[in-house]
Amino acid sequence: MKTYRRHYCGRTHRSFRTLARCLWPRAVWVTGNGPYATTARHRVLTVELHPTLEAAQAAKRVIDSSGCGGKCPCTGQGHELIRLLDPAQMEAAA
Numbered sequence: 001m002k003t004y005r006r007h008y009c010g011r012t013h014r015s016f017r018t019l020a021r022c023l024w025p026r027a028v029w030v031t032g033n034g035p036y037a038t039t040a041r042h043r044v045l046t047v048e049l050h051p052t053l054e055a056a057q058a059a060k061r062v063i064d065s066s067g068c069g070g071k072c073p074c075t076g077q078g079h080e081l082i083r084l085l086d087p088a089q090m091e092a093a094a
Helices: 016-023 053-066 087-093
Strands: 002-004 029-032 036-041 045-050 079-084
Touching (some): 053 079
Antiparallel strands (some): 036 045
16 A cells, blocks of 8 residues: 655645645545545546545445446556555654
């Protein structure tokens, strides 16, 4: 699983949703909140945040098996599971 530790604005974000908006400014939507993101990147980028790894894995299985829903012809390509680590959390853990 990828872990995103750095972003380029230099600010400390108050929530994972604002961090996700910073990481993926071109996402058509960011929903949920939590340190695990599932992304689908096809015609557009969508990001869904989850509070636990288990919830994120379950969501990824759904989008992998359903082809994102709608008329998306994908077979799991373009879907990722990413752990978000905010710099403020890294400092607190140190």
